[in-house]
Amino acid sequence: MRPTRGRGIGGGPLRAGASLAVGCVASALVVGGCLPAAATAEGRQIGSLYGIFVAIASGVFLLVYALATFAIIRYRVLRRRDAGEPRQVEGNDVIEAIWTAIPLLIVGGLFVGTLAVLSRTEARAATPAAEIHVRGFRWGWSFSYPNEGVEVSGLGIPGPEVVVPIGRPIRFAITSDDVIHSFYVPQFLFKRDVLPGRQNVFDVTVEEAGTYHGQCAEFCGVGHSAMPFTVRAVPPDEYGAWLASERAAGGSTPPVSPGATFLPVGSP
């Protein structure tokens, strides 16, 4: 049963493999951990859930990598035809039951966490502080505040800027004029599809004042990568002032002129 040691086939490659494995784990842990800082209450919950998932995933990851690396290093042999066959083990019901049961418990736990966060992201406030109707179209966005008589819209880059108050739930009701788009603000850790013929509704509570980049996330044709928008989150009094100035300016900003449209310059 003792493995033959020494200068073996693949000794070098295997050591390289072990270091590659370590490198993979390290980069995985680094790479997996980098979500943007969430700007919304819902996003923070999603971020925490993600943190829990990554912690458990890292444990599983390290365990499996360690086992596999152990097997490779401990049981490799110099030549194919060294004496005799190893012990012919066909299985072990007990440990097989264990490594079925433990993952089952883990995913059960992950599911409970998922339900908890879903109950928050899918919740609807009784009285949102603002209600914004979003229309996506090829290739731009329109944001209207039906209770305030204000509309903001824009084509292509840089796209329109929607202003929202912080600290209280705001409601987005989204729909599309043509194909499916998706309303995606990376710093909200959230997106929802913008469907033709249907309206999707979701609430978010922005907690940090700031300017957040938004973009279309569902492929919608040649302008897909060029329909961004901006969400500017401001304190409630500033939000009130902005609404007043928009109303004074006529209630709606016209779409950006076609001179600034979506197609990136310099297509070959």
Add this chain to the structure above:
Amino acid sequence: MTTGAITARPVPPSASALVWLTTTDHKRIGVMYAVAAFGFFMVGGVLALLMRAELAQPGLQVMSVESYDQSFTIHGTIMMLLFGTPMVAAFSNYLVPLQVGAADMVFPRLNALSFWLFLSGGIIVLSGYLTQSGPADIGWTGYAPLNEPTFSSSTGTDLWIVGLALTGVASIMGAVNFVATILTRRAPGMSMFRMPMFCWGILVTSLLILFAFPAITAALAMLLLDRRFGASFFVPTEGGDPILWQHLFWFFGHPEVYILALPFFGILSEVIPVFSRKPLFGYRAMALAMILIGFLSMSVWAHHMFTTGVISLPFFSITSFLIAVPTGVKFFNWIFTMIGGKLWFPAPMLWSVGFLFTFLFGGITGVLVASAPIDFQFQDTYFVVAHLHNVLVGGSVFAMWAGITFWFPKVTGRRLNEPLAKTHFWLWTIGFVVTFLPQYQLGASGMPRRYADYPAEAGWTQLNLISTVGAFLIAASVVVFLVAVVEAMRRAPDAGPDPWEGNSLEWWAGSPPPHHNFRSLPPIRSERPVFDARVAARAGVAASAVTADVEGPGPVPGAHP
């Protein structure tokens, strides 16, 4: 390629084109599937390189947005349906009859028809490049209503529909054939639980195809009616529903992912025991895990639709999570097959161990995106791109290379040059890590997929550049593989029937096996009949029975009556 002197049957000894065009031999059909799929793989790979070149820097340098959209559409379509699926058909055509000890498939002519339908379908999809407006440009998922003529009027999209419908029919025919062959043509003594694990993979996969492919065939037919005959199945302004397309597409599309996974899990379960010199750890659990993954894979389709807002989020989260359990069982069984063994690392085993390390990462990120709220961030970003390539390239394609290097001596009678095969492995593995790991971070930081361009100030430039470098490393490794194949084919056959000391019946036949495969079979008392025969021979028991069938004539079990 020639079957050489080992055949005594009235088959033309030379490999003239007519022999290949008219063949119903499962081995020739398998080889044709492999060559055709590999050809499509090269086309899809070139498209990937072009896209990575475009994304290396912000701005448009290599191609127009229109060409970019066509490129990712055809790349995805090829890799899933013209490379992945037919590569499964290549392995299963070649191996299933051999592994169950049969002379051929149950329906050899249907088998040939499958291949030619697939090839025609593939050529029809690509013929979009010959039209004025180019090939389909709606993504391989072809979402409605972007797939309607109002938004994608090109003939290329119609060709895409018709071509894919043909390949789908080919897959269904193949699945019928494999189910029938596995259920009815197993050699005497081979109970279901003595079948090689690869055959279990193909059995479950074939059943999945029978359930899943009719959905996409129907969806494609409906779409063609919409586009050419004014129906409105998916047109929201005329009472149709674009979400219906997503349900039909993913009812096919998610099982399709497992159609591209289970056979390759089967390949690993063949390779690892041979190079560990131990039986597969927990054979029954492995077979059961495959069946369970097959069942579950039919109930997770809408996890691709978490952000649509029109599906049950908890249901599709829990079913998706549950798939991790049987997959984890397989993982531990593979590792425990190695533990206590005597491991030997030629190219097939390197690929198998590489699979364990790379696929795990894709499996774990799969659990992340199975959680609906986490998926709200990752859906349609490069995180999902990284995940799916991690599973399909880091998983299925690693196992495909394991299978190709493992059975290459069986199919050609020649061993691959080991240093070249190992160079291929290391270049590919490094290229894989460099290409796809950065894409996780790109997605986590919000870079959407299917963007021809991104702003310089987004901070995505460096990671994109790294990813592009990795893609070219992968391409270089494929060149090394092709060199190894050419080098091997210029040599005389020298592999012998059983170069690896294999377990299953294909290693009992010659390399390449003669027409109708076997003249004699060893007794089948376990899932490793050739291993048993070798042990018996070493022990001096029944030594006279242990001769490869190339030695002389004998009965042909499983042949047509």
